[in-house]
Amino acid sequence: MTVRKGSETILFGISDLFALIISSFIIIPVTVFIREFGYLPVTYLFGVKNPRITIGSGPSVYMFGVFDIRKYYHMYSWFSFDDIKRKSNFAYIMVYASPILTNTLFALTLNTLIANGFLEDQARFWNRFIFYAFFYVLIDAVPMLMTNGKPNNGMIIYELIRYGKRVDYCEDDIIPSTTQVDNDYEEEMKIIEEKKEKIEKEKHGISEETSESVEKEAVQRQLAEDVQDASEELSKEKGSD
Template identity: 30%
Template sequence: MFTLSDIPMFFVNFFIILPIVTLLHEAGHVLMARLFGGRIKFCIGTGKTLLHIGPLEIKKKYFMEGWCQYEDLTYNKTWAHVAIYAAGSLFNIIVVFTLNALIYAKVLPVDLFFYQFTYFSIYFIFFSLMPYRNDGGKPSDGMAIYEVIRYGKAEDPID
């Protein structure tokens, strides 16, 4: 049951944990695109730009969504695009397994923060890999993977 004592964790979840999960997801796309020689631009949030740090743009509503664009891949093959689209979810799952290993090894404490981090990461992975298009017509990672394999087309931005 949700009570007043849950409100602080609610704010931590939506204004700290979810943006970190989003940033890690987009970092996976960025890392993989760079491995294939691509030029990258990525963003956390929506709305007015607050801050630019290299290729990263942080928007006013930093706790909502993220995206990554890449172009000019040195290795412009179907499998490279599939790897880039899948890398966000792969990065999320690697971080979840790493956190769980550190908790199991008693390096990190068992804590609600890490539980919620894992929950949001799994949520992110699930919806990223589900093939669909959002209301703006942008594909999920799963849809982009499907289209690259089926039609040989890569579409930007990736979410």
């Protein structure tokens, strides 16, 4: 946003900073959640197994139903499932098209409400929702390869329609398996706990080698004390004899 103040031009003002914060911490995360939630009703139609919507990242703090709430909240949410009972190209096309359709419906609904005089007082706020909803529609719908050659939903839909199967060289699942997500989570938490323990030891000036040597010294000291106690007992017994 450009604001003119006399001969001076301000390219980025306080109001823009406030709008950026609102977009980063409210609008984008909610839009991403709506996108991921779009998978759920469609997959239920085809008999989804073990669906999960994970919100945020890091350690899990609360789970209810299909929702897994993580500790670090931002714009990171994803949908996962293990399998679908009624498998067909049409089923998979509908699954991959579901976030596109959901965000499109969400944006058009908001746009219609604003155009008909509703939400006028907060029109600027809701217009940002419309902008980011269509942004994710664009990213999803236009066929393209993403990170490490992984196809987006649009590319998967294109391949299924044209070839009847995936033909890209990426072997990763586009929608992750819930079971695999749980296994990866357990491994990550195990690694994190190990690193935490290591950091705590380093904070107290105890390295792993020092810790091991301290344990050995403690065992040796205990053995020496046990030997000494045993010797004293034997001496007492001989003296009494």
